[in-house]
Amino acid sequence: MATKGKGTTPRERYRAQVRAEIKERAWEQIAASGASGLSLNAIARQMGMSGPALYRYFASRDDLITELVRDAYRSLADTMRDAAASGADLAGLGHALRTWALDDPQRYFLVYGTPVPGYHAPDDITTIASGIMAALLDAARPAGAPADAAADGPDEARLEAHLAEHREWAADHPAAPPALRRALSFWTRLHGILSLELAGHFTGMGLDPAVLYDTELQQLTRRPAASTSRP
Amino acid sequence: MATKGKGTTPRERYRAQVRAEIKERAWEQIAASGASGLSLNAIARQMGMSGPALYRYFASRDDLITELVRDAYRSLADTMRDAAASGADLAGLGHALRTWALDDPQRYFLVYGTPVPGYHAPDDITTIASGIMAALLDAARPAGAPADAAADGPDEARLEAHLAEHREWAADHPAAPPALRRALSFWTRLHGILSLELAGHFTGMGLDPAVLYDTELQQLTRRPAASTSRP
DNA sequence: CTTGTTCGTTAGAAGTTATAACTAGCAAGA
DNA sequence: TCTTGCTAGTTATAACTTCTAACGAACAAG
Incomplete structure (x- = not known):
């Protein structure tokens, strides 16, 4: 029919x-x-x-909202995919992300905002979410010089070991631990700045979030300091 | 009366x-x-x-919620102040922050969660917020070796220059730009991880947020690489 | 032309915030 | 002690909300 x-x-x-x-x-x-x-x-x-x-x-108000959340996820996934498709590197994805977020703050919060305690997102939404992760992992791969993590401190090595063993979130993406770590930090650090900016926590601080964002992004995409290790 | x-x-x-x-x-x-x-x-x-x-x-439902938000801010400020008073360094503050957040996620979201578009926090709340900042700045000061920012890339230098000129948010706190930058990154990076963790974005990823948090915190509190600059 | 599905309607149940008007009870002054 | 006044609670009501039920009208297809 x-x-x-x-x-x-x-x-x-x-x-x-x-x-x-x-x-x-x-x-x-x-x-x-x-x-x-x-x-x-x-x-x-x-x-x-x-x-x-x-x-x-x-069917209900919650149903409509869930649909909007789904669209928001899709929109973000498309934005990341499109940026990657047009040759953007990790820095490019970072700028695309910020543009997308500023374009509609409430849409950003629909994805990354305060969750309501009981709610569990339907499976297809988490599928889209891992698609976003995949785009990040793709972009995080090339920047990698081997650069042993031990030089960056014991915790850094511990994290990469942890990531090497727990890569469920990367599905079967063939990214090495340093790339996993880069993608992860890309996600958490940029989200940290963006969510505070969009929530207005920088207003009145007399500080340009764009400068902070760019700096974090630059540090994120800089290749590791070629192990000029310290004593 | x-x-x-x-x-x-x-x-x-x-x-x-x-x-x-x-x-x-x-x-x-x-x-x-x-x-x-x-x-x-x-x-x-x-x-x-x-x-x-x-x-x-x-007086109203919003009034009650505002009161709760105020209490949440106060609770966080007290937690930071107490930690600092008992000799905690920046890493100590980081752990205190995470403990406070995990203790009551919705309280965290009342402070740092999705804002309702029209809402503007009353002045006394923003005062408490800058008290939190002050505690961060205090703890961020000692870790500083001079360590010229230029070595960390052009954006790093640009950010510190920007911070040197826009220090309204630091009130009249006598912290040098590197300390300002440390406090700022402490805030945004840890919030990034915490808010994603509390919102459940790590569940199903098979990854321990504590390990990621500790690593970020360790990198945040490590003294800069003593300018073994690159060519 | 007739039949079945779908869309939109009104009516109403059960819930919410919030105001108005009123009644007990407590506390303090003459 | 008596009286006056404030306060905490009540019920009633208005104006919302989401959502279900029952009905009518329009449309699409046999």
Whole structure:
């Protein structure tokens, strides 16, 4: 029934378009007042139809939000993939990430923001998330000179040993421990700056987050100090 | 009227105790279902009194939440101050921070989590926040060897120059640019790991966040590589 | 033309925050 | 001691919210 050989029926297209408009309005509301301020009734009002009609298109408010989260993940994954496809290195991915985040802070927070305690993301979302990781790992690979970790301190060596044994998150990606470590730090450090910046914790500090971001990114992508080890 | 020379009136003590119990229940609810799941009615029900009674103690739901945020900030500031007072260095502060965060993730998110777009924190809260910064700056000072930043790349030098000119956030703290930079990275990097860990982004990755945290912390507190500069 | 699915409606249940108006009870002054 | 006044709690109500149920109308296809 649903799909009919060739293309989509007019009904399906109508349905898809209404769903899209609902999500559109939802994004506007989220941008204006956060995910917690999203109101199905308000959306229905804006669209000129009355309340319960939306339940033909989304099973519940949480369902709609989950859909938006999914789209946000997809958008980030696409951004990373596109950047990588056009030849960006790890630094390029870093800039693409920041642009994506600043473009819509609440979308960023839908992905990396405060979780609600009970919630568990559906499997397809975690799949997209590991796709993002894969893009990072790809980009983190080339920068690697072997550069024994021991020179960077005992903890550094311990971490790389740990990563060598626990690489579930890298799926079957063939990245060496130093690349795993680079991708991981790329992720956590840049997220640290971005999330604080987007949450406004830098405002009033009289400090340009871009400078800090670039510096961290540069230190992240610099090849290790060729083991001019210390006594 | 209110304060009466010596101590507090029985009425005031009662009032303070009820306020405290309300906050207690509020924390339980937040731990269980996040700040968005906090319900004044539910609290009133638990306390055996009916709805609107709570409005004698808090002007609004937002007012209660703001109070909780304030307490969370205070708790973090105290934790940092206490650690510093008992002789902890920057690494010690890092561990104290992680312990504090893991002790109550939702409390952490009340401080560093997703902000609601319109909201602006009252002045006294930002004052507490800069107190936290001051504790960080104190601890970040001693580790400093001069170690010219130029050796660490052009962006590193640019950042320290930027910090030298924009030190509003350090109030009139007499820390040198390298210490400012250390405190800043301490903050952003550890927050990056912590917030991802608490949000559950490491679960299923089969990776111990503590190892990653310790490594970052160790790299953060290691004195700079004594300028064995590269060609 | 008839039949079945789908869309949107209104009505209503159960919940929320918050205000208004009222009633007990406590505390302190004349 | 009596009276006055403040405060803590109550119920009632308004204006929301999500979401279910039942119904009507429009559409697509046999």
